[in-house]
Amino acid sequence: MTEGADGVAGTGKGAGADEVAEQVRRLDERVEDLGRVIARQSQSLERLLDAEKKRSARDAAGADLALLVDLLALFGDASGCASSSADAADRAAFTALADGLERLIVGHGGTPVTPRVGDDFDATTMDAVDTRETGAADRSRTVAGVLRPGLNVGSRSVRPAAVIVYR
Incomplete structure (x- = not known):
């Protein structure tokens, strides 16, 4: 070559x-x-x-859904204990626990849905598990009671709040 x-x-x-x-x-x-x-x-x-x-x-x-659902269950239990406690010290302790759990939920990207009695029923974030008769027409389709809080992650409802609705 x-x-x-x-x-x-x-x-x-x-x-x-x-x-x-x-x-x-x-x-x-x-x-x-x-x-x-x-x-x-x-x-x-x-x-x-x-x-x-x-x-x-x-x-x-921003969410670990399994963790958020577990935190929501604890939040609901603590809120329920706070609202049904007869002792002021217990009520304060359960309220503090519920507040701390709410901060954890929000910190992990969730938003608790905690409607109050008298709020308008919102089918996107609430589940009407029972109804109650009302004599007042202006109370129709409003929340009569909350059985369990709900959970939103971003704009998505992961678990609707279980409520009783006036009809």
């Missing part, structure tokens, strides 16, 4: 077309191998991006 003026190996007088064809075939294999490596890397990057998007969407909601 001889080297030309540009520094590239040439075929020279003794080199045949078979040698050139073999070099082209090897080059073709290397290009194909490189193409496969790039395709695998691209697929890996796409998988990583998809996983990151899912994680970001979950983080954007």
Whole structure:
């Protein structure tokens, strides 16, 4: 093989077309191998991006739903104990516990739905589990009692508040 003026190996007088064809075939294999490596890397990057998007969407909601549902159950129990306690010291302790649980829920991206008696019934955040007759027309379709608080995460109602509604 001889080297030309540009520094590239040439075929020279003794080199045949078979040698050139073999070099082209090897080059073709290397290009194909490189193409496969790039395709695998691209697929890996796409998988990583998809996983990151899912994680970001979950983080954007700011919520671990299982934890929030458990915290909501404790919040409901503490609120119920506070409202039914006859002892002022117990009522204050349960209220403080409920307030702390509410802060945890809000800190993890949730919002407790705690309607009050007289609030308008909202089917998107409340579930009417029972009704109560009312003589006053202006009290119709308002909350008569709260059985269990609800939970919103972002704009989504994860667990509606269980309420009794006047009809």
